[in-house]
Amino acid sequence: MLPPEKLNKHAIANAFLRREYFVYYVFILTLLFFTVTLHDVSFFSVTNFMNVIRQTTPVTIMAIGLTFALAGGHIDLSIGAVVALAALVAALLLQMVPVPVAVIGALMVGVAVGLINGLLIEWLKVSSLLITLGTMGVITGVARQLTNLESVPIIEPSFNFVFGSGSFGPVSVLLLWTLGIAALGYLLLRKCRFGRHLLAVGGNEKGARAMGISTIKVRIMALVLASSAAALAGLLYAGRLHGARYTLGEADLLTVIAAVAIGGTSLFGGRASILGAVIGSWLMGLINNGLILSGFSTNEQMIARGVILVVAVAIGVKEQQK
Amino acid sequence: MTMRFLTIFLAFLASISAVSAAELRGPLGNPATPVSGIALSDSERQTIRQGGYKAALVWHGSSTWVNALTAGAKAAFDELGIRLVGQTDAQFDPAKQASDLENVMALEPDMILTLVIDGASVKSSFDKAVKAGAELVLLSNPISGYQPGREYVGIVTDDMQGMGVAAAELMAEAVPGGGNIGVIYHDADYFITNTRDRAFMNAIDSGEHGAFSVKAKRGFTKESETSSIASAMVLQYPMLEAVYVSWDAAAEGVIAGLRAAGRPDIKVITHDLGVNNLVDMAMGGNLYASVADRPYEIGYAMALLGAYGILDKPAPAFSVVGFDKVRRDSIAQVWQSTYHTPLPPLLQRALQQ
Numbered sequence: 004m005l006p007p008e009k010l011n012k013h014a015i016a017n018a019f020l021r022r023e024y025f026v027y028y029v030f031i032l033t034l035l036f037f038t039v040t041l042h043d044v045s046f047f048s049v050t051n052f053m054n055v056i057r058q059t060t061p062v063t064i065m066a067i068g069l070t071f072a073l074a075g076g077h078i079d080l081s082i083g084a085v086v087a088l089a090a091l092v093a094a095l096l097l098q099m100v101p102v103p104v105a106v107i108g109a110l111m112v113g114v115a116v117g118l119i120n121g122l123l124i125e126w127l128k129v130s131s132l133l134i135t136l137g138t139m140g141v142i143t144g145v146a147r148q149l150t151n152l153e154s155v156p157i158i159e160p161s162f163n164f165v166f167g168s169g170s171f172g173p174v175s176v177l178l179l180w181t182l183g184i185a186a187l188g189y190l191l192l193r194k195c196r197f198g199r200h201l202l203a204v205g206g207n208e209k210g211a212r213a214m215g216i217s218t219i220k221v222r223i224m225a226l227v228l229a230s231s232a233a234a235l236a237g238l239l240y241a242g243r244l245h246g247a248r249y250t251l252g253e254a255d256l257l258t259v260i261a262a263v264a265i266g267g268t269s270l271f272g273g274r275a276s277i278l279g280a281v282i283g284s285w286l287m288g289l290i291n292n293g294l295i296l297s298g299f300s301t302n303e304q305m306i307a308r309g310v311i312l313v314v315a316v317a318i319g320v321k322e323q324q325k
Numbered sequence: 326m327t328m329r330f331l332t333i334f335l336a337f338l339a340s341i342s343a344v345s346a347a348e349l350r351g352p353l354g355n356p357a358t359p360v361s362g363i364a365l366s367d368s369e370r371q372t373i374r375q376g377g378y379k380a381a382l383v384w385h386g387s388s389t390w391v392n393a394l395t396a397g398a399k400a401a402f403d404e405l406g407i408r409l410v411g412q413t414d415a416q417f418d419p420a421k422q423a424s425d426l427e428n429v430m431a432l433e434p435d436m437i438l439t440l441v442i443d444g445a446s447v448k449s450s451f452d453k454a455v456k457a458g459a460e461l462v463l464l465s466n467p468i469s470g471y472q473p474g475r476e477y478v479g480i481v482t483d484d485m486q487g488m489g490v491a492a493a494e495l496m497a498e499a500v501p502g503g504g505n506i507g508v509i510y511h512d513a514d515y516f517i518t519n520t521r522d523r524a525f526m527n528a529i530d531s532g533e534h535g536a537f538s539v540k541a542k543r544g545f546t547k548e549s550e551t552s553s554i555a556s557a558m559v560l561q562y563p564m565l566e567a568v569y570v571s572w573d574a575a576a577e578g579v580i581a582g583l584r585a586a587g588r589p590d591i592k593v594i595t596h597d598l599g600v601n602n603l604v605d606m607a608m609g610g611n612l613y614a615s616v617a618d619r620p621y622e623i624g625y626a627m628a629l630l631g632a633y634g635i636l637d638k639p640a641p642a643f644s645v646v647g648f649d650k651v652r653r654d655s656i657a658q659v660w661q662s663t664y665h666t667p668l669p670p671l672l673q674r675a676l677q678q
Contacts, residue, residue: 044561050586054556057585098671153389154574156604156671168584175585244581246601248574254549295557301512301544 026266026279029315030286037293044296049173051292057167057243059288060177061086061236062255066262066280067188068232073263074192075225076205076272077124077131082233082259084142085116086252089237091146093162094155094247102162106238113234114227116142121223131226146249154248157241166242180239181281184232188277191228201225205272262287265315286315355473355642360481360626362641363633365405373632374406380631381411381434381459383426385442390597390620393664394464397624398438400665405632410434419443423450430454436631438624440464444471451476460634462627466516473642478634481626481644483618485517488648489524492594493534495614495650496525496567499592503535504566507558509551509579511571512544518571521596525569540565548575555582559591567592573599573615580611598651598660600669606653607675615651621665622646 038047045051065082072079089109096105116138123134157163169176192198203211204218212218233252241247264270265286266279290311294304365373380402384391395412402409411429415422419442427450429437437459441447444467451468455461461477473479496506508526511518529537540562543554551570555578559565568583568591570576576595580602583591592613595602606612623646633640649659656676660668668676 048560051557051560054553054560054582054585058553058556147387151389151392152387153669154577154599154601156601156675158604158608158671158675243585244577244601245584245605246577248577248601250548250574254547291553292557295543295554296561301546305546 063284068229071225072229074275080135081139083256085233086237089234090241090247113231117227117230121226156246378435381429383439393620394624397621401628436460444468485520493528497534499613552578555579573597
C-alpha cells in the first residue's frame with residue numbers, strides 16, 4: 004500500500020496523463036519542435052500562424068460538427084461532399100439573390116442532408132457508415148451535375164470578406180469563425196441539455212432511453228449539426244477562394260476524422276471534446292505547414308505526416324487503455 | 326455548310342497557333358503533324374454517313390476540359406451520322422478504365438476514342454477491343470506494344486512541349502528581364518503535366534527568356550495543397566515576383582494564398598482555362614496569364630481519325646493541336662477556341678469592369 008503522499012503524486016500524474024489532455028501536449032511539442040528547427044524561416048510568427056488558421060478553419064468547423072455525430076455514436080462520411088454542394092449553391096445563388104439569402108440557402112443544404120441522413124439511419128436501422136457512404140455518392144453526383152463540373156466565381160466583395168478573405172489588422176475573419184463556432188459547439192455540448200442527452204445516447208443507448216431521452220431525435224439533431232457545419236465550411240472555402248468548384252472538401256474527410264480522434268473524441272460515441280477537435284485540427288494544419296516550410300518533398304511529407312499520426316494515435320490509445 | 330465552316334475554322338486555328346510540331350515526336354518517333362491535316366472528302370463523309378456506325382468515348386476523368394473534348398467529338402459524330410452509344414469516366418483509375426472498356430464493348434462500337442491512363446495495365450482489355458474490330462483513337466498516351474495503323478489509328482495530343490515554353494515566355498512578359506520566381510509543379514507521374522512542367526523549367530533554366538532565379542520549387546499531388554504551399558513559399562521567400570503553377574485549378578489555391586498574404590504584386594502563370602481564375606485575371610488580380618490548349622479541336626480531330634480507321638484511309642500517326650496564350654485582352658477569343666461555348670455571364674461582367 005502506497006503512503007498518502009505517494010498516492011497524491013500518482014493522482015496528480017494520472018490527471019496530467021489523461022486521454023483528453025493528450026492532444027494539447029502533442030500540439031505544444033509539435034509547436035516547440037518546429038519553432039526550434041525552423042527558427043530561420045519565420046515559423047513562429049503571427050503571419051504564419053494566421054496562415055495555418057486560414058488553411059485549417061474549414062477542417063476545424065467540420066471537425067466540430069463531426070464531434071456531435073460521433074458523440075451520438077454515428078459517423079458522417081458525407082460531410083466532404085456537403086462542403087462542395089453548399090459552396091456551389093452559395094456561388095450560384097449569389098448571382099441571383101442578396102448575400103443573406105444565398106448564405107441561408109447554402110446552409111439549408113446542410114440541414115437537409117443531415118435530416119435525410121438521420122431519418123434514413125434511424126428509420127432503416129442501418130449503420131450510419133453505409134447510409135452516409137451512399138448519400139456522399141449522391142451529393143457528389145449532384146454537385147458535379149449542378150454546374151457540369153464548371154467552377155463558379157464569386158465577385159461579391161461582402162461575401163468574400165465575411166466568409167474567408169477578410170481580416171481585421173493581422174487577424175483573419177476565419178479565426179473569428181473558428182472561435183465563434185468552437186464556443187457555440189462547447190456550449191451546446193457541455194452546457195445544454197441536448198449535449199448531455201447526446202453523450203448519454205452515445206455512451207449507453209439503452210440507459211438513455213430508459214431515462215426518457217428521445218434517442219432518435221437527439222441523434223438526428225447531431226447529424227443535422229454535422230452537415231450544417233460542413234455547409235458552413237463550404238461557405239468559408241468559397242469566400243477564401245472567391246469561387247466554388249465540385250472538388251472542394253473532397254480531400255478533407257480523413258483529415259477531419261483524424262483531427263477529431265486525436266482530439267479525444269471516441270469514434271464509438273459517448274465521449275467528445277470540442278476543444279480537442281479544434282486543437283486536433285490545428286495540429287494537423289501545423290504539421291502540414293511545418294513540413295512544407297522544412298522543405299520536404301511531397302513524398303517525404305506524406306511519410307512524415309503518416310508517422311506522426313500513427314504515433315499520436317498509438318500513444319493516445321495506450322493512454323486510454325491505462 | 327457547318328462542315329465547311331468547321332474545316333475553315335480549324336485551318337485558321339492551325340495557322341495562328343503557336344504549334345511547335347516540328348520539335349515533337351510521337352512515342353515511336355513518328356514526326357508530329359498539325360491536326361489541320363486531318364480531313365475527309367465529301368464522298369468519304371457520305372460513305373460514313375451511310376454506314377450507320379457507332380462510337381464510344383472511354384475517358385480518363387471528367388472536367389470542363391473533358392466536356393469540351395466530348396463536345397468536339399460529338400460535333401464530328403453529328404456531321405458524320407455516327408451514333409454515340411457509350412461514354413465513361415475512369416476517375417483516373419486504370420482498373421476502372423479496364424472495366425469501363427469491357428462494358429462499352431458490349432455495345433459493339435465501331436470506334437473508341439480514349440485517353441489511356443496506364444497503357445501497360447489496361448492493355449489486355451484493349452487487346453479484346455482491337456480483336457473485336459473497334460477502331461482505336463488515342464489521346465496523348467500510347468499503349469505499350471501497339472503500332473499506328475495496326476492496333477490503333479493514330480494519336481492526337483497537345484503540344485505539351487510548346488505549352489511549357491509558352492508559359493516561360495509569359496513569365497518573361499510578367500517579369501521583364503527576369504527575377505525571383507517560385508515553381509509549384511505536379512509531383513506525380515502524369516505525362517501531360519510532367520512534360521509541360523519540364524518544358525517550362527528547361528526554358529527558364531536556358532536563360533533565353535531572362536535572368537530568372539528559381540528561389541523555391543515545391544511539388545503537389547492534390548490541388549487542395551497549393552494554397553498552403555504558396556503561403557509558405559511567400560513567407561520564406563518574400564522577394565518572389567512571380568509563381569508558376571502546373572494548371573488552373575491548382576492555381577486557385579495559389580491565388581488564395583497570395584491574396585491572404587496581401588501580395589497582389591506577385592504574378593501567377595499557369596496552364597488551362599477556368600472561370601474563377603479568369604475572373605481574377607479580368608479584375609486585375611494575381612493571375613497574369615495562362616496557356617490554353619484546345620480540347621474541342623482534339624475531340625473533333627479524334628472523331629475524324631476514327632472515320633479514317635473505318636475507311637482504312639492512311640492516317641497521321643501523331644497529330645498535334647495548337648495552343649493559345651491567354652492574357653486579359655484575349656480571354657473572350659481564347660474561351661471560344663477552347664470550349665466553343667459562350668463566355669460565362671459573370672466573366673463577361675468582370676471583363677467590362
